Amino acid sequence: MTTLADQPVGTSGDSFKLSMLLNDTRYRSLTFQFIALVAIIAFMAFVGGNLVRNLAEAGLNISYGFLGEPAGYDINQRPIDYDSQSSHGRAAVVGLLNTLIVAFLACITATVFGVVAGVLRLSNNWLVAKIMSIYVEIFRNVPVLIWILIIFSIMINALPGPREFRGEDPAASMSFFDTVAFTNRGIFAPAPEFTNSFGSTAEMPVTSTGTDWLLIIFALVLSWGISGRVQAWATHTQETTGSRPTTWYYTLGIWIVPVGIVLSYLGLTWNVPELKGFNFQGGMQLRGSLIALWFALAIYTGAFIAENVRAGIMAISKGQTEAAAALGLRPNRIMSLVILPQALRVIIPPLISQYLNITKNSSLAIAVGYMDVTGTLGGITLLQTGRAIETILLLMLFYLTVSLLISFFMNIFNNRMKLKER
């Protein structure tokens, strides 16, 4: 007697029937995928054909040649050399760097805001906890675009103009010992300059080059490495002898001395902004658009991060706090040694997506005229060349790359922080 199980699959007695394409789960998925493939190809062909027809009708073609042509417009914030004769491609790179600058600044500031607000929201101080919940609810429930515009309007309308700083009895004065000026054209702050800069020659004196900054970064990395070794040595001593040597003055010295040597070799001076004519000269200018975008993104995303931090801390069971207290740890040590390291594992994944959100939301720069990549490539370049498809595809490609890179690096970080399980 043969049962169903006795028949080898595929070589069964009954031959292949057409109805098996629909009724047999082995073949049905193939049928569905075939139909889907046909539909996708037809859709792509339809879209592509329309594109070709429309372009032919408008007398256009797809070409990225415009990237090499002179852009002809100015960008007010230039991290690299750029003038109106530079190419559209270079304008896009300048915009790209501006995007990265504001995203980086906003990520750091938002993290600070978020951690402070999240921890304080759990404080046993009723007033502070309430204020922090009000902050979180207000900023989370109003669009970030409105915050950007409000802060930008305040920068433009409420701050004094540069000419109010003039005269014997000026209406406004500079803050922080006459070094920083808050004006409606932006914030003017002292800029570091190097009298003994590396790139400087007798014919072409320059005040700061990339080499100088690389040197400073190298010194900082060096300090970081050495202080890591010192910490390792302290831990080793603690494990062998039971008492941890005091290391903070070593660490302080290690962080200060190399940078100090480099800076004094380069001859650091501060270029303090001065009122000349109708505007401030010298120093560095943080434009109102940058400040508005940076601050609005930071305070808006900070409210979200605060919620993530709060959720992370509350996810740690109370037993952990009690066990740490039973060991005799003080409250702030409990927080820093027991709660936060564990909460960090819960906090990091949503933090990654908040960083991604900041990067994507920085494209709102276009609303306040900050020249990020959406403002240069997707704004003026698009309008001047009329190459909508090329510019928008490049723009999307850029954001996609940045998003994937950020999530890639943060995932590596997350994996290192993750609880090592079996």
Next chain:
Amino acid sequence: MTDTNVSFVRHEQIPPSPPPARESGVIKWARENLFSNWFNSILTIIALYFIIRLVWGAAPWFLNGVWDAASIRECRDILAAAGKETGACFAVLVDRWDHLLFGFKYPADAYWRPTLAFILLLFAAAPALFYMYVPRRFLLLTAAYPFIAYWLIWGGSLWVPIFVAAAIIATGFVFRIVENMSVSLRTYLAAVVGVAAGIGLAYLLFSGAQELRFIAGSIGGEGLRVIPFALFWAASIFTYIFFIPMGIFVGYTIYQSGEDGGLVTLVTALLAIFVMLAYLLGPVAAGLNFIIPLELSAVPSRDMGGYMLSLILGTVCVSLSIPLGIVLALGRQSRMPLIKGVCVVFIEFVRGVPLITLLFVANVMLAYFMPPQTNFDLILRVIIMITMFSSAYIAEVIRGGLAALPKGQYEAADSLGLNYTQATRLIILPQALKISIPGIVNVAVGLFKDTTLVSVISMFDVVGMIRGPIQQSTDWISIYWEVYGFAAVCFFIVCYGISQYSQWLERQLATDHR
């Protein structure tokens, strides 16, 4: 003698003395909650300082507010005449109230229509939002709402939404009838439907190949032209030859599978609604309107604006993106590599780019992908792009819900003999959606806030109205706190309300009794 020297004996208890002043009432509360240690005391004092500064600064501004003025200059004159140093010009809200709510082009005599639609929205949403308190039959109102709201806001003939609703109901009846057909009858139907579906598929293949040939002919370089031409000629000839046989083949396949009613029923219902909407809608609605004219003056989409536009975009896109998100999430979980791949690429792509670039696509790029001379309006293009955007995020939320279900649920459904559709509809989705409600609400709130971005592509939602017609008018030039504050309050009310509702619903749905 004993009378004089009797020791005092109390007969009743003395009343308890009140606790020390610092251990009760407000003082105790303040000591515990505000000044429990030196650090908390400093925090409290700093917080109090900031609150006082804020109130001190803002209170006169609010209290001196001018509600009746025609321009910002007049408003400042009123303030100066009253000797007030600072004060808000809320008069802008009074003056431009209609513009802020409805945009500056929506006909003024039709303002009652969106207002009525908004009030009806509250009634239509209630049966769905508070389904445990409202009788089920009121869900009919919810189902009818999209058609009523469309007619009220856009105007035009009432017969169009009525016919579409009728077509949907009729499709439901077709579904029922075919489901309950006898097997032999359904087998004949399967043959007919199969041939129709097969011809449709062959047509798709054929026109796709033809289009590909056209593209290859247009963009292939001189030397390379031969290869794509040969390839796509081959493809076209293939489809020419197999055009009819393929239809018959698919028809025969479905005919053979006549016992499995589900697929035939589904395909028949889809064909029915396609025929009704594509071929019958126009003439029938026109004819009915000719006999019994029921019309409101039509308002073109480009005249929508103000907060109304944000609400329209928000509700339409959220309600469209939930079903789309479910489909994408199921597709991403699918075991079919092609379907899964398409869903993954779509979701990851959309989540990787900012909404603004998608709006740029809607604004300047989408027209290139449509047949020449098609011209469908900006609001529809924007709705398509925002729906795509939010459906990708909702898909990820629902995927989380699907992943959170224990594997036993899937296996139990299989062991009951349920097929994929039944298992998904009856076992998997109800549980997965319940888990994903907070996430979906978060996405919905985020989406509603993101509708302000349309102001960047020169649509006049509430932010666009403020930045454009209000701040650039000579009357209200560079007014900002009052108008942006108004916009912020509008969004805050809705977003805060939704998030509170979601927390309430979460508590209602907590059936696991932890």
